[in-house]
Amino acid sequence: PLPQVLDDPHEVERSGQLNVTKIAQGGRKLRKNWCPSWVVLAGNSLMFYREPPRVAPSSSAWGPAGSRPESSVDLRGAALAHGRHLSSRRNVLHIRTVPGHEFLLHSDLEAELRAWHHALRAVIERLDRE
Numbered sequence: 001p002l003p004q005v006l007d008d009p010h011e012v013e014r015s016g017q018l019n020v021t022k023i024a025q026g027g028r029k030l031r032k033n034w035c036p037s038w039v040v041l042a043g044n045s046l047m048f049y050r051e052p053p054r055v056a057p058s059s060s061a062w063g064p065a066g067s068r069p070e071s072s073v074d075l076r077g078a079a080l081a082h083g084r085h086l087s088s089r090r091n092v093l094h095i096r097t098v099p100g101h102e103f104l105l106h107s108d109l110e111a112e113l114r115a116w117h118h119a120l121r122a123v124i125e126r127l128d129r130e
């Protein structure tokens, strides 16, 4: 199914290149597989694309034109934490969604990861109030 954001476009809160690994699916632990990903935060969704968009990101062009994200998660009720206990890497965030999907997000750039942390926290807090 298409993410809700396509029917009801929200402004992109943040997008950028991160290293991502899923570490659990529906509460079941997975083996780490770090991959670079173009990550987009919009509406109630965090979306993962294989490649960055070919056009400059804007509110109307936030993914590779005409393409769907490789995967997408609903951030309603999600838990956000530092991921330092889950990785030897620096600058890691841990996200756990209500259905028990867990992701680690990593950047070599500390400021970049901090900005993602703030943006994700703001969206999750907004969704908590809705």
Ligand code: I3S
Pocket (backbone or CB within 6 Å): 031, 032, 033, 034, 086, 087, 088, 089
């Ligand atoms: O938490 P882990 O299992 O020590 O994570 C490392 C492993 O997944 C490793 O893969 P193999 O077990 O297939 O060799 C990865 O290459 C590492 O990147 C993982 O650790 P970091 O600390 O990078 O999250």
